Each structure stands twice: as structure tokens, then as C-alpha cells.
Amino acid sequence: MSPPPNELCPSVKNILLLDSDGKRVAVKYFSDDWPTNSAQEAFEKLVFTKTQKTNARTEAEITMLENYIVVYKFVQDLHFFVTGGDEENELILATVLQAFFDSVGLLLRGNVDKKEALENLDLILLCIDEIIDGGIILETDPNVIAGKVASNSIDSGAPLSEQTLTQALATAREHFARSLLK
Amino acid sequence: MAQPLVKKDDDRDDEADYSPFLGIEKGAVLQEARVFNDPQLDARRCSQVITKLLYLLNQGESFTKVEATEVFFAVTKLFQSRDLGLRRMVYLMIKELSPCADEVIIVTSSLMKDMNSKTDMYRANAIRVLCRITDGTLLTQIERYLKQAIVDKNPVVASAALVSGIHILQTNPEIVKRWSNEVQEAVQSRAALVQFHALALLHQIRQNDRLAVSKLVTSLTRGSVRSPLAQCLLIRYTSQVIREAGNNTQAGDRPFFDFLESCLRHKSEMVIFEAAKAITELNGVTSRELTPAITVLQLFLSSSKPVLRFAAVRTLNKVAMTHPMAVTNCNIDMESLISDQNRSIATLAITTLLKTGNESSVERLMKQITNFMSDIADEFKIVVVEAIRSLCLKFPLKYRSLMNFLSSILREEGGFEYKKAIVDSIVILIRDIPDAKESGLLHLCEFIEDCEFTYLSTQILHFLGVEGPKTSDPSKYIRYIYNRVHLENATVRASAVSTLAGFGAAVDALKPRIFVLLRRCLFDSDDEVRDRATLYLNTLGGDGLGTENDRKDFLFGSLDVPLVNLETSLKNYEPSEEAFDINSVPKEVKSQPLAEKKAPGKKPTGLGAPPSGPPSTADSYERLLLSIPEFANFGKLFKSSAPVELTEAETEYAVNVVKHIFDRHIVFQYNCTNTIPEQLLEDVNVIVDASEAEEFSELFSKPLRSLPYDSPGQTFVAFEKPEGLPTTGKFSNTLKFIVKEVDPTTGEAEDDGVEDEYQLEDLEVVSADYIVKVGVSNFRNAWESMGPDCERVDEYGLGARESLAEAVNTVINLLGLQPCEGTEAVPPNSRSHTCLLSGVFIGNVKVLVRLSFGLDGPKDVAMKLSVRSDDETVSDAIHEIVASG
Secondary structure (H helix, E strand, C coil): CCCCCCCCCECCCCCEEECCCEEEEEEEEECCCCCCHHHHHHHHHHHHHHCCCCCCCCCCCCEEECCCCEEEEEEECEEEEEECCCCCCHHHHHHHHHHHHHHHHHHCCCCCHHHHHCCCCHHHHHHHHHHCEEEEEECCCCHHHHHHHHHHCCCCCCCHCCCCHHHHHHHHHHHHHHHHHH | CCCHHHHHHHHHHEEEHHCCCCCCCCHHHHHHHHHHCCCCCCCHHHHHHHHHHHHHHHHCCCCCHHHHHHHHHHHHHHCCCCHHHHHHHHHHHHHHHCCHHHHHHHHHHHHHHHHCCCCCCHHHHHHHHHHHHCHHHHHHHHHHHHHHHHHHHHHHHHHHHHHHHHHHHHHHHHHHHEEEEEHHHHCCCHHHHHHHHHHHHHHHHCCCHHHHHHHHHHHCCCCCCCHHHHHHHHHHHHHHHHHHHHCCCCCCCCCCCCEEEEEECCCHHHHHHHHHHHHHHHCCCCHHHHHHHHHHHHHHHCCCHHHHHHHHHHHHHHHHHHHHHHHHHHHHHHHHHHCCHHHHHHHHHHHHHHHHHCCHHHHHHHHHHHHHHHHHHHHHHHHHHHCCCCCCCCCCCHHHHHHHHHHHHHHCCHHHHHHHHHHHHHHHHHHCCHHHHHHHHHHHHHHHCCCCCCCHHHHHHHHHHHHHHHHCEEEEEHHHHHHHHHHHHHHHHHHHHHHHHHHHHHCCCHHHHHHHHHHHHHHCCCCCHHHHHHHHHHHHHCCCCCCCCHHHHHHHCCCCHHHHHHHHHHHCCCCCCCCCCHHCCCCCCCCCCCCCCCCCCCCCHHCCCCCCCCCCCHHHHHHHCCHHHHHHCCCCCCCECCCEEECCCCCEEEEEEEEEECCEEEEEEEEEEEECCEEEEEEEEEEEEEECCCCCCCEEEEEEECCCCCEEEEEEEECCCCCCCCEEEEEEEEEEEEEEEECCCCCEEEECCCEEEECCCCEEEEEHHHHHCCCCCCHHHHHHHHCCCCEECCCCCCCCEECCHHHHHHHHHCCCCCEECCCCCCCCCEEEEEEEEEEECCEEEEEEEEEEEECCCCEEEEEEEEEEEEEEEHHHHHHHHHHHH
């Protein structure tokens, strides 16, 4: 984790995906502001409790906590957060959040909930990796992001007989998604 | 509806607990990772195991060094597989494990192979991984590939190389600087994100070369930037160039302002907002420059998107601090935001309105806020209370409605911090607005009738004891205080007893009645309460030792030693024949906690601060100076300036100075901080050269014996000066000290030290140092009652000024007087303005100033200065300041 390279370059401090109890589904920190796991968990708890009662389901919402700007959006039992410094352009952070939110939606084919997210955790992690690199925004177009992640997903060449039913379904979905995204 | 409750819970539990990672265990997963070593790799299985490992890391699990190394080596085997998805997970895993140097070598060749692969996905990711984990030595080997990648036709590959370049620049700038040509080419890329990344990198390569940055901005602002993100970057670079050039160009239009203004019409909201924000943050921005930015922000206020509303209202809130008049146009939109679903937005809207509101809108605003207060969280309420406090200080005439508002919210439900904020505000209003005193005290009395917080009750009781006896009818408070003795816990009872005694001591007429009440307290169940009652009865009763004043001083005077020192002395005191002697307690303030420095602007106010005298810092300075015997005969401290920094930020030794003005003396208090852990400074002293301050003669200096790392200390230098005159001069300062090396492991200093010097910046004593800001609540009354006997009127031409507001501000700062009735704010586009100032001049002479400004021609400002005071020499002195300033 290197600190943001330049105070002038827009930067993201963390991306969080939590469930409806505030537990981690996937998180990624790009800043040394939270050096330990417990510091990170404390921040997640704060963010979760302070935003829990708001309605961030139609439009992305925003708040300031401990001098960080947090933009967030909820769907089903998933809570999406993007955090930036207090001098950051709020609309840039909102763009990153929307990119994350929409590409996860594409990758999970609209079934965006905790269960589906955990079953496809590899896709979620790759998705975060494609949006931000070391705090710098890498890509914000959800179609491009999902395209890059999906083209990398699990080898679909294995014979069906060796797959369990869920795996078979997942493979089928991949094929479907790929054809959609092309 | 009538489902059994148990059933329902079961269902929910099942759903919530379901997870593909249920019961996952680190040991088992590490076992599973052995499949990476299989000769026949099962790509899907391997991917799943990597996902599990990543899941564990993500949940906060950590691997031991051995485990991490083992996993790393196993993962490197997976480069054999040609499976795309697996390779992608391998990249991710390697980045998460952040391997050490000798491990990196293992994967270098595989990654370099991928960097030259035909698959773009491999190339882009291999670049990112390799640059993330590599050190400088390897970079020279791959530099050639990276340069090629920067201008690759595939945007993903180019971006990967550029972003990696930004990261590498931190550690190996000399290598990345060689890529300048390629990066410059990439700035012209058609791909939006490539352009953004290239611009960021190019600027960083050139950031230390002002001219190059300025050229870059000049060429790009002509319009070849397509991506909104890159455009935002360009706006930031442009403001930086404007900021750095600002000092050189005084008159005329600001360079690049047209570019910023044109960005307000960009199609992307992100860019519009960035430009508007940049304009509002320009140094000395004029109202003409502000107008277009405010207009777009105003449009955002009614957006359907909360993020947009928040961004706009937050920016306007900041503008309102410096240019309240510029924001008034948005007041109607702002008022509709008070009921915004998003409470952060609503709070920002309210505080902005409180800053921009004028005297006539206060009442209407208070009504709206009252409705709003009931449904926001305490932390937002505190922000509102603080805004109301400053509003009340701005419009002292409106204290009645604001005080009523504070007392009504004080009666409502709320947590400790919130209640404390309200009480603090009332206390500050009582101190600063004399008219508000009686009603404020009664509100506090009513509050303690039903206060659940012991801390607040005791603080209020103490405050009542100080302020209550000075009111016109002290007896009406007694009932409230005595009620506490009946109804409260021991702590509150004890402080109520002290407060009663305070009234008894200060108001002779009440003394017999107070004694009756105190005697009743002798039967209290608590030791402390009884002890206090006994002490007060016996000491005030008349047959004690010393004069009456001595006794009052003993009971109610403040200790002239720092409490910390008293505490340590008492702890060290061993019970013996000899009684504890308070004179043996050291009076010097040893070291201030550094925390104070870290939280600027959060100085204790209200009840937290020492309760006598309004400005809490000045009070503590006075006590500090009085505690040093050498300064004891200087008389009463007239004014202490704000600290002036004498060193740049981030230097080895940080020094700032506070100027303490006495009638015939001036004392410089140098606050020094040693920021080098390996050093201990001793005999720290500041050598002051006063050759450019002839009327001052140095009396003596008081060196600091030792200055350890990170604990600030003070050294003092005292000067004599002509009595009661605003003598000015310039002083140059050198810090002199003995350095001793400190062993970082033991923390012990070596015996031998070396003498050393450190040049500090110059310090000036100006006329404004001799004036204390003291506001008056009704300027006209004060002006009339002062009479025209010592009035001095003259007119001045101020020459060409940037704006009327700038001219007004300059004069206010020059005089160092308190603006009254909000007249420091100049409405936009006005051609004339009147500003009212008040203060106290050295020698305790009240000064009132009426400034009338007018625009004379396009930029020339003319000013009429009328001064009234009790002493005509002082009136003349004020004119002298302006004439020479």
C-alpha cells in the first residue's frame, strides 16, 4: 500500500462491500490511514452504522465521517461504499461508486445480493482490481470493467460431467454474460 | 401474519448465515493449496482455492511468514496453466502476498514472458503486477518494455504502464523521468483514461519545474483534453499555476481564468463542479469572478442527486465563511434544503444560512431550525448550536431570540456532548454580550433544576458563583442553588455549597441569610459537603486570621501554580513534621501536550476554559507570565498576540512567538519544539537583535534549560519601551542552544554537547499589537455617548485596489480593531461601504472608528476615517497608523 502519489491526482482511499449486518463481503484499502485490520474494522463499523438508516437505494448517497467523504449505495442486502479524502471532488468518488455498483450488477447478471456476491467473490475482487490500482482510478466504464473481469473468469472448457450443478449453472451464466458483453 | 415467531427466526438465520465460505479454516485451505503442485493442474479447483485464500486475507486473517512463502511458491507453479481465469487470480494473489525481493526473482521471468505475450490481458496485468512487486534493480531490465507499453495501441496496456509509472515515480524517479517523450505522446491518446493517466504522470515528472508545468497547462487549456477526469486534473494544475503566479501579477485579469470559466459550461458535471470549486478557492477571489461559479453551484442545489447537492452546499458553505454576501443569492434554494432527507446536506444548508443571514432574517431562520432540530442526530445539532453561537456574536442585538432558542433546545432531550455545546454557547454569550447576562444566567438556573449530568451541574454552579454576585439582584439565584443542596448527589451538593459561599462573600447583604443555609449543610450525609460548609462558615465568619480580603483570596482566588505541578508535588510529599508548602511547587509550565498543536482551532472555550475573563488563551498567558517572578513587576498584561511562526513548517526546530504587551514592557514568548528524536537541546535561548527597533532596550532573557524531543517549551525575552506608546520596530532572532545526541534505543543523552545556532525569521511589532479587539453591541449608542470632543476626521486615498472588500479588509487588519454589527462584509457590486470598528488602545482607552469607503474611478478607493476616543492623542495615533500603513 503506497500513499496516494500526488495530492492533485484524484484518489480513492478504500472500496467497501459490506452485508446488511455490516460484515465484510469484500474490502480493499489503498491508503495507510487504516494501518491495522482492527482500524479498518472500526472504520467499517462507523461507516455502516452511520449510513444504515438512510435510503441509498435509488440514488447514491453521501456523507462526511471523520473528515472522509463516503459515497454509498445499497441494493438488497449489500452495501457499497467508496471513501475519499475531504478535499476530493465528490462527483469523482460518485463516479467510482457507480462504476463499482454497475459492474458488479453486470457480473452478477442483476442478481445482486450477498449470497450471489460470495459465490462469485473472485469476480468481485477482480472487479475492484480493475477499477482502482493503488488508489488511482483505472477505469470507470462499467461495461469495460465487467468485460475485462468476465473474459478472465473460470475456464469453461471442463466437461460438464465433472461439474456440480451450481458450477454448471455458473458456467452457463458465464457464456451468457460473455455473449451479452461482447 | 400469525406465523410462529420461532419459525420466522429460523428462516432468517438460514438465509443470513448461508455462505460458500461457511466454516472455512485457514489450516484446511493451506492444505488444499497443495493442488497447486499437482502435475495435472485442475484450473477451476485452483481458482477456487485462490479465491478461498483471498477470502481469508480479506476477512482480516493473516499468514505467517512461512505460510506466505509456501503459498507464494505454490502459486508460482500455476504459471504453467494456460487458463486465462486462473492466471488472472494468480496475478491478484501475488499482489496480495507482496513477496520479498528474493521471492520476486522466482516470478520475474514468468511475468516478463507475460509482458511480451500476444494476449493484451496478460500484458496489462503482468505490467501492473511486476511494477508493484519489483525493486529498482529490475526496473532497468524491463524499462524498454514499459516505454513501449506506454504508447501501445491497446488502451488497457497503455494505462497499466502509465499507472505503474505513477507508482514507480515515488521510489525511482530518475528512471521514470526518462519516459517523458512516450508519456507526452500518450497525452494525445484518443482513449479517455489513457489521456488521464498520461497527464497525471507527465505532471508529476515535471512538478518541480514550474515553467514546464505552466507550459503544459498553457498548451492543454487550448482544448485537446477529452476525458472528464483528465479535464479535472487540468483544472487542478491550472489553479496551482494561478496560485504560484498570483503574487507577481497584481493588476489586470487573472491568467487562465477564462479557461476555468469555460469549464463551467462543460458537459460533465464532474468537470463543472471541479471548475466551480477551483474558482471559489482562488486567492483573493473577487465577487465578479465568483458570480459564474456560484450560479452553477446554485443549479446543483436543486439537483435530484444527493451527491451533487452535497458537493454544492459544502462548497457554498466554505465560500460563505469569506464572502457571505456572494452566497446570499442562493438563500431560497438553501432554505428548501433544510428539509433534505440527507441530514449532512440539511446541516450544511443551515450553517450556511446562519453565516449569510442578515439581521432581519434571523427570526425567520430560527423558526425553521426549531422544526428541524427535533429530527437530526446530536452531532448535527452541535454543528447548528455552534453556528448559532457565532451568529449571536455577530448580531448582538438579536441575542434575545437566539438565547431563547438555546434555552428551549436545552430543555429538550439530548446527550451530554450536545447539552455541553449549548451550555458552552450560553456561557460565551453571557460573557460577550453584557445585556444577555441576566436572562442567560436564569436559563442556566432553570437547566440545573432538571439536569442529569453531574459535570454540567457543577460547572454551571461554579459559573453562577462567579457571575451571579455581580448581577443587579443576586438574591434571586440563591433559591436555585440551595435547591441543589436538597435534591442532588454529593458532588453537586458540594459545589452548590461553594457557590453559596461565593455569594455570601461577595454580597454583604446576603451574608446572614447564606450563613443560615450553610449551617444547615453541616448535617449533610457526605463528608465533603460538611467539610466545605465548615470551612466556609469558619473562614468567612469573621474570627479567622488575616484581613477579610486575604480570606476571600484564600477561598476563591485562583492557584498561581499549574495544577499538574501541584499534583506531582503533592504526590512526592512525604508525611512528616514539616507541613506542605505551596511555595515549593514549581511555577514554570513544563511542557505542553503536543495534542494542542495537532488540533488547531479547537482551543477550549466555554466551561472547559478557565472561567474568569472572556478570552481563555489570554487568561492562561497572563497566569503563565505572572508565575515567572521576573515579570511580576511589569503590571497588568494588556494584550497577547496570536502566535507568529518564525520557522517554515517541517523544519528541525519549530518556533513561534507570542508578543505580550505591557504598559512599559514587551515580552516575547518563544514556543520552541524540537522535532528530531535523536537530539536533546539544552540552554535554549533566543538572541534578539533590536538594532532596527531603537526605542526598545533589552532587559533580560529567560533561557529554557532543556528541550527534549516533541515536548514544546518556552523561552522569554523582555524589553523595555516608552510608556503607553505604540512603539514599533523590527527584531531579528537567532535560536542558540547546546545539542546533545540521544541514543535512540535507551533514550539517554550523551554528556557532551555542541553549541549551535539556528536562524529564525524576523519579527515585527506593529501598531495593531497595541489594540485589543473589543466589540460593542450598539455602535450608535456608544458613538453618541463618546461625544465629538476628541474626534479626529481625515480623508485618505487608498489608490487602486482589487476590490472594495479587499480594501476594507486591509484597513481592518491594519488597525486590528473589532468589526461591529457585521459591517466587515461588503455586499457585491457596491460602490461605497461603511464599516464600524471598536477596540481598546494601550492605556485602556476606548476607541471607536467609523470608516466610509467609496470607489473613486474604476479601481481607486477613497476612505474617510473618523475616530472617537477618550483621549485625543489616541485618536491621532489611529490616524498615524493609517497614514503610515
